[in-house]
Every structure is written in C-alpha cells, then in structure tokens.
Amino acid sequence: MFGQQEGKLHRPHGEFACLSVGIGEDVWVVQDAAQLPDLFKLVSPAKYFLYYNSMYDIRQLRRFLPMPQRPIWDCMIVEKILWGGYFSINEFALNDCVRRYLNIKMDKEPRKQFSVVSHMSDEMIHYAATDVYLTYKVYLEQLKEIAKRRYDMKTYDLIEEPCIWATLDFKPVKVNVKRWHEMVKELTIRGRSLENDLGVNVNSHQQLKEFIKNNTGVKVDNVQEETLLINANKIGKELVDKILLTKSLRKAESTYGEKWLANFVEDGDLVYADFKTVGTETGRYACSNPNLQNIPAHKIPEYRQLFISAKGRLIVADAQAQEPRILAHLSGDKALKQIFADGQDVHTIVTRAIFKDDTITKSDPRRDREGKTINLASSYGLSAQGLADKLNIELADAETFLRNYFAKFSGVAAFRDRMYSQANRFEYVESISGRRVWVNRHNYAWQNNSINAPIQASAADLLKTWLTTFHNRCIIDKVEFPVVLVVHDEIVLDVPLEQVALYKTMLKESFQVAAHKWFGDMPFELDVVHGTKWSCKKLNEEAD
DNA sequence: ATTACTCGCGCC
DNA sequence: CGGCGCGAGTAAT
Numbered sequence: 001m002f003g004q005q006e007g008k009l010h011r012p013h014g015e016f017a018c019l020s021v022g023i024g025e026d027v028w029v030v031q032d033a034a035q036l037p038d039l040f041k042l043v044s045p046a047k048y049f050l051y052y053n054s055m056y057d058i059r060q061l062r063r064f065l066p067m068p069q070r071p072i073w074d075c076m077i078v079e080k081i082l083w084g085g086y087f088s089i090n091e092f093a094l095n096d097c098v099r100r101y102l103n104i105k106m107d108k109e110p111r112k113q114f115s116v117v118s119h120m121s122d123e124m125i126h127y128a129a130t131d132v133y134l135t136y137k138v139y140l141e142q143l144k145e146i147a148k149r150r151y152d153m154k155t156y157d158l159i160e161e162p163c164i165w166a167t168l169d170f171k172p173v174k175v176n177v178k179r180w181h182e183m184v185k186e187l188t189i190r191g192r193s194l195e196n197d198l199g200v201n202v203n204s205h206q207q208l209k210e211f212i213k214n215n216t217g218v219k220v221d222n223v224q225e226e227t228l229l230i231n232a233n234k235i236g237k238e239l240v241d242k243i244l245l246t247k248s249l250r251k252a253e254s255t256y257g258e259k260w261l262a263n264f265v266e267d268g269d270l271v272y273a274d275f276k277t278v279g280t281e282t283g284r285y286a287c288s289n290p291n292l293q294n295i296p297a298h299k300i301p302e303y304r305q306l307f308i309s310a311k312g313r314l315i316v317a318d319a320q321a322q323e324p325r326i327l328a329h330l331s332g333d334k335a336l337k338q339i340f341a342d343g344q345d346v347h348t349i350v351t352r353a354i355f356k357d358d359t360i361t362k363s364d365p366r367r368d369r370e371g372k373t374i375n376l377a378s379s380y381g382l383s384a385q386g387l388a389d390k391l392n393i394e395l396a397d398a399e400t401f402l403r404n405y406f407a408k409f410s411g412v413a414a415f416r417d418r419m420y421s422q423a424n425r426f427e428y429v430e431s432i433s434g435r436r437v438w439v440n441r442h443n444y445a446w447q448n449n450s451i452n453a454p455i456q457a458s459a460a461d462l463l464k465t466w467l468t469t470f471h472n473r474c475i476i477d478k479v480e481f482p483v484v485l486v487v488h489d490e491i492v493l494d495v496p497l498e499q500v501a502l503y504k505t506m507l508k509e510s511f512q513v514a515a516h517k518w519f520g521d522m523p524f525e526l527d528v529v530h531g532t533k534w535s536c537k538k539l540n541e542e543a544d
Numbered sequence: 545a546t547t548a549c550t551c552g553c554g555c556c
Numbered sequence: 557c558g559g560c561g562c563g564a565g566t567a568a569t
Contacts, residue, residue, distance in 0.1 A: 089560085203564050205551055224552065251553065254563055280559055284556085291561045294555035303554095323556090377557055386557030445558080452558040459556090488556045488559090547569075556559080 001060055002118050007263075007289050009056060010274035012063050017114055018125070019061070020132035022050075027129045031120055037065045048073040052094045052135045054164055055277070069165045075138050077160050077278055082145060085281040085428070085438035085453065098134050101141035106134065155283070155435040159461060162468035163277045166481070169471065171494060172270035173292070173484040173534075174310035177261060183302060184257045191249030194242065202247045203254075215239075230392055252300055264290045270310065275486060282453055283435050283460035285486050293487045307534035311482070312497035314534055317507050318490035319462070320525040321346050323379040326458045329522045330432070333411025340523050347371040353408040354401040374405055378412060379455045381448025416451055423450035431457030432518045433465075458518070463489060465514035473506050485534070492534060500530050 001014035016033040023043065030039060043049075051057055054074040058067050079092055087096070095106040110127035120128075146153060195202055200211040208223045218234045220227055225244055232240040264271050271290065279286020287293045296303040308314070324346045328336035339349050345362055351371030352360045360366060370391060377387050388398035406413040419429055423439040429450050430436055437453040439446050467486065474481040482503065485492035495503045508526055515524035 201565085203552090204566085206565075222551075247552085248554095251563085255554075255561095259563095279561095282559065284559065286560055288561060291555085294553085294561065296554060297556095299554075318556095373557095380558040383557050390557070448557055456556095456559060490556080545569100547567100549565105549567075551565085552563095554561090 002114055004115055006115075010059065010289065011272055012059060015118060016064065018120055018128050020128040022132045022136050024136070025133075027133050029120075029125050029128050033064045036061070040065060044070075047071065050075060050135055050139050052076050052097075052131075052138070055168060058168055072161065072164065073139060074161070074164060075135055075142065077164065078142050078156055079138075080278040080281075081155050081160060081283075081435065082142065082151075083438065084278075084283065084436065084457075085440070085449070089279070089281055089286075094131065094135060094138070097138045097141075101138055102134070104134070106130070151436075152434065155431075155433045155461070159283075159433055159435075159464045159468070160277060162471065163464045166468050166471035166483070167275050167277050169481040169483070170275060170486075171482060171484050172266070172268075172272045172310075173492075173494065174269050174308050175265060175271055176306045176308050177265060177269045180261060180306050181258075183306070184253065184261075187249050187300075188253045188257065191246060191253055194246040194249065198242065198246060202243060203250055208243070248299060252296075252303075256296070256303060260290060268310070277464075280460075282437055282457040283431065283464070284456065284488060285460075285463075287486075292485055301535065305533045305535045307485075309494050309532050311494045313495060313500050313530045313532060314484075315493040315495060315500060315503055315507065315528065315530045316490065316534060317492075317504075317511070317526055317528040318487075319511070320527055321375075322459050322462070322489045322524070323455050324375050325522055325524060326432075326455050326462070326519070327379055327412065327415070329519045330454055330458065331409075331411045331415030333409050333415070336409050336412065337522070343523070347375055350375055350405065354404045356404055370401065374401060378405070379452060381445070381451050382416065383448070419450040419454065420447055423447075429454045431461050433458070433461040435461060459489065461518055462514055462524075463491075465517060466511045467491060469513050470507055470510035473510055477506075504528050504530070 002017045004014040017031070019030045019036065019039075021028050021030065021039065021043065023046075030036065048071050050073045052074070053076045054072050061067050075097065076092055076094070079097055080089075083092075095108055098104050098106050107127070110123050113121070113124055117124075198211075201207050205223045209220060212223070212235060213219055216235050216239070218231060220231055220235075223243075225247075228235065228240045228244060264273075266272060271292070273287050273292045274289045276286045276288070285293070295307070324336070325340055327333075328340055336346075339346050345367075347367050348360065348362045348364075348371065351364065351367045352358050354370060354374060355366065373390055374387065377383075377390070380386075382402065384395055384398040384402055387401065388395045391398065423429055423441065423446060427441065428436045428438045431454055435457045437449075437457050439450045439453065443449065463486070467483070470483075470491075471481055479499075479502075482493040482495045483491060484494045491507065493503055493507065508528060511524070511526045515522070
C-alpha cells in the first residue's frame with residue numbers, strides 16, 4: 001500500500017500499490033487492483049496460501065475482494081511457534097528469517113518509500129517480488145525444521161490458524177468520549193497542581209531521587225512505588241502518598257489523556273486496536289495502537305467504565321483462578337487438584353498451608369496478601385528472595401512459607417524439578433498443546449521461565465481454543481462474532497440486549513469445550529456478567 | 545535533531 | 557518471582 005501511516009498498519013487505509021504473488025518459484029507483481037478478483041480465482045485451488053504476517057495482507061485485500069476463510073500457512077506465526085523464546089519477539093520479521101535460514105541480508109530500505117510515493121519504481125517492484133520469493137524459501141526451510149523435529153504442528157493447526165481468522169473478525173470497542181475528556185481534564189488539573197505543590201518533576205526518576213534526598217536525607221535506589229512504600233517511615237508517610245498520587249495522575253494524563261483520544265478514536269467513537277495473535281514467546285496475545293490489555297482496572301477504575309457498549313450490552317467473561325488450575329493439572333499434585341475438585345477457594349487453602357493454620361477463613365487478610373501472592377509466585381517461578389521482596393518480609397520467613405507450601409503440595413516441587421531438568425536437557429519446555437517455548441539457560445531467570453512458560457503457554461492455549469470454538473459456533477449458527485476484547489483470561493463481547501442470554505450460553509459452552517479438550521476432568525469455572533460498561537465490579541449491579 | 549536506552553507502571 | 561506496550565527523561569550519536 002502507498003501512503004500508510006506508522007502505527008496504523010492494522011487499519012485499512014492508503015492506496016493500492018501492488019500485490020506480489022508467487023506460484024512456486026514464479027513471481028508476479030500485480031499493480032492493478034482490478035485484476036485481483038481474477039487472480040484469486042486462478043490461485044484458489046492451491047493447498048495453502050503462504051503469507052508472511054497474513055493478518056496485514058488479508059485486512060488490506062478485504063478492501064478489494066472477499067477473503068473467505070481458507071487454509072493458510074503464515075510463515076511468521078509458524079516461525080513464532082517454532083522458535084518462541086529462542087529469539088526475542090521483535091526478531092520475527094521476514095528479514096530476520098531470511099538472515100537465519102538463508103544467510104541473506106535483505107535490503108529493507110525500499111519499503112520506506114511506499115509511505116511517501118504513489119507509483120512503483122523498478123527498485124520497489126524488485127523489492128516486492130523478492131519479498132514473496134523469499135517467503136516461499138522460508139517456508140521450505142520451515143518444512144525441513146518441522147520434519148527434523150518430527151513436530152506434529154498441532155499448535156498451529158488446532159490453535160493458531162483458527163485464531164488468525166477469529167482475530168480478523170474482532171469488532172471495534174466503543175468509548176465514552178465526552179466523559180473521557182472531562183475525566184482527563186479533572187485528573188490533569190489535579191496532577192499538575194499537586195506537582196506544583198511538591199516542586200519536583202515526578203516523571204523524572206533522577207530529579208525525584210535528588211528531591212527526596214535533599215528534603216528528607218533518605219537515599220533510595222529507585223523511585224518505584226514499592227520502594228517508596230517500604231521506605232515510607234523514613235521519608236514520611238504523607239510525602240510518599242502525595243508523590244505516588246501525583247505520579248499516578250501524571251500517568252493518567254500522559255498515557256490515557258487527550259493524545260490517546262486523538263490517536264485512536266475513530267468515527268462512531270470506536271477504537272480499533274491491533275491484536276497480535278502471537279504477541280509473546282509463550283503464545284499469549286499482545287495488543288497495541290492502543291494497548292487495550294493494560295487499561296487501568298484497579299488503580300483508576302474509572303477508565304474501564306469509559307469502555308461502553310455500541311450494540312446494547314457488554315458481556316464480560318473471565319476464567320477463575322486459571323493458572324493455579326493449570327498448575328494442578330500439569331503437576332498432577334493431589335492436594336492442589338483436590339482443592340478444585342471440591343470447588344474450594346485456592347487462595348484460602350494455600351494460606352492455611354503456609355501458615356499451618358486450618359482455621360483461616362476466606363475473609364482473613366492473610367488470604368489476599370500471602371495466599372494470593374504465593375499462588376502467583378507458584379506460576380511465576382517461586383524463589384524465596386522474590387517472595388520476600390514482594391511481601392516485604394525477611395528471607396527466612398519467605399523460606400518458611402515455601403517449605404510449608406511444598407510440604408503440602410509436594411507434587412508442585414516435583415513438577416518444578418521436572419521442568420528444570422527438561423529445560424536443562426532439551427533447552428525447551430512445552431505447553432499442554434505441545435507449544436514449544438525455548439529456555440535460555442544463560443538467562444538468570446531460566447529456572448523461573450521453565451516453570452512459568454508451560455503454565456502461561458497452556459493458559460494461552462486454553463484462551464485461544466475457547467475463542468476459536470466460540471468463533472466456529474458463531475459461524476455454524478450464522479450469528480455475528482461479537483468479540484471486542486481479549487485479555488489473557490478474559491473475553492468481552494458487545495451484543496444486542498435481546499441476545500445477551502444466547503451469547504452468554506454460547507460463550508460458557510465454548511469455554512467448557514476448550515477446557516475439557518486440553519485439561520480433561522480438571523474443573524474450570526467461568527465468571528460471566530453483563531452491563532453497559534467494561535467494569536468488573538460494577539457490572540453485577542446492572543445485571544438484567 | 546534524531547535515536548537508543550532506562551526507568552517506571554498499567555494489565556493478566 | 558513470569559509475560560507484555562508505552563511514555564517521559566536522559567544519554568549517545
């Protein structure tokens with residue numbers, strides 16, 4: 001495409017430049033969009049359409065001809081499945097593959113010309129042709145690698161390929177622009193006036209460190225929230241609170257302020273984010289332009305209330321304690337599995353275990369602090385030092401918690417050791433679908449990675465299978481696919497009021513199908529609520 | 545003036 | 557202690 005803006009490549013805009021098409025070794029560069037329908041008729045018997053980043057091409061091609069769902073081999077997605085964790089996530093461009101497999105350096109300079117010119121030069125034609133030719137060559141290399149590994153490609157066939165089609169069908173999400181402007185104004189005024197009072201630029205860690213030293217004599221290594229809170233007694237509770245509040249107000253202004261609205265809100269107050277199906281080495285989604293997966297939910301809950309329904313109601317569904325269930329399944333730990341079999345609260349039971357006190361109840365504050373934290377830690381890698389830092393306790397106490405935890409959940413300790421030795425022997429670990437995540441043992445965090453990766457990657461498998469099962473169901477039932485957001489263990493739909501009940505049922509059933517497919521009898525629970533806003537707590541009040 | 549990097553923080 | 561994206565500030569070019 002000619003004349004496309006950076007950061008908007010997922011949006012249909014710009015003028016048609018060319019389409020390069022290869023059939024085997026032969027390459028054409030088509031410069032007339034009117035020829036596209038005939039061209040696609042000609043090539044439609046192909047077993048696969050090979051793409052490099054199919055979502056970009058399909059989104060653009062959809063402007064000129066229908067692009068029905070059909071088998072595709074997306075070399076970029078395949079590459080991420082083959083080498084997740086081996087290369088960093090920004091090393092999966094075509095030129096990276098070409099360099100690695102073929103030892104050829106690609107000249108990406110001509111690509112830059114497309115955004116500023118409106119006709120094809122010879123150099124650009126050559127570039128476009130080379131692009132598609134090398135995509136084919138990369139595909140051949142991938143086939144060799146897959147054969148060498150005797151890899152079944154289950155993760156691609158069952159999860160990633162359907163996921164591409166589902167993601168192409170995502171709908172935009174609506175925001176409350178008027179209220180957003182008002183809120184930003186309010187937060188900006190408060191933030192700037194607080195910053196004036198303080199007399200320091202809180203966005204500058206250097207200046208803020210200096211300020212704290214000059215005013216209180218306390219030297220801090222950094223100005224993270226956690227550090228300031230730990231040192232609150234020395235610095236002064238009131239000052240710390242004021243600094244933190246100012247920082248969070250300034251953040252609201254900079255990240256979610258007027259610039260956000262101007263950049264990302266399109267006609268009808270709709271936001272079209274770029275969801276990348278394989279945005280991480282573990283297979284999780286990532287989202288950008290804008291990132292809708294890190295909209296404040298806890299610190300400034302008002303922001304999620306600015307995401308509203310365009311069709312009638314939002315349905316918000318999220319999986320309960322997904323990762324502890326997956327850990328229970330992968331480890332096979334009897335005590336952990338029993339918690340879920342009995343439908344008990346995992347945080348409470350774990351709190352009882354680490355404090356060796358069976359009288360602890362769900363409302364005990366230790367459940368939310370120590371219990372929840374150790375459950376997070378169990379899927380993040382479990383180190384005593386990390387736990388001590390997080391809970392701001394002595395190392396010895398953290399060690400005691402871990403000792404007690406592993407005494408009760410000995411299967412988790414065995415799982416941990418299995419993952420360490422697998423990572424040591426093979427340099428990779430695997431998810432429930434066989435998704436491979438390479439572990440670099442020269443990385444200081446390799447042990448954490450070898451525990452976390454199978455859990456996080458299996459969670460991604462589950463969410464994606466849930467999503468694509470639901471997508472299929474919508475196609476079969478000939479109803480709109482109403483997904484507007486996907487946030488790791490959560491799917492949000494925007495549906496007409498009269499179809500709320502229908503979609504809730506479909507979503508719940510799809511989730512159970514997906515959970516059963518990968519995790520058999522391990523019980524999974526889905527929380528499903530609906531309302532006019534994307535706000536976790538408030539929704540129930542509006543229900544029905 | 546532009547680019548690359550660090551720090552910090554939002555989410556799960 | 558795991559995984560991301562993004563903005564401001566700062567240092568290097």
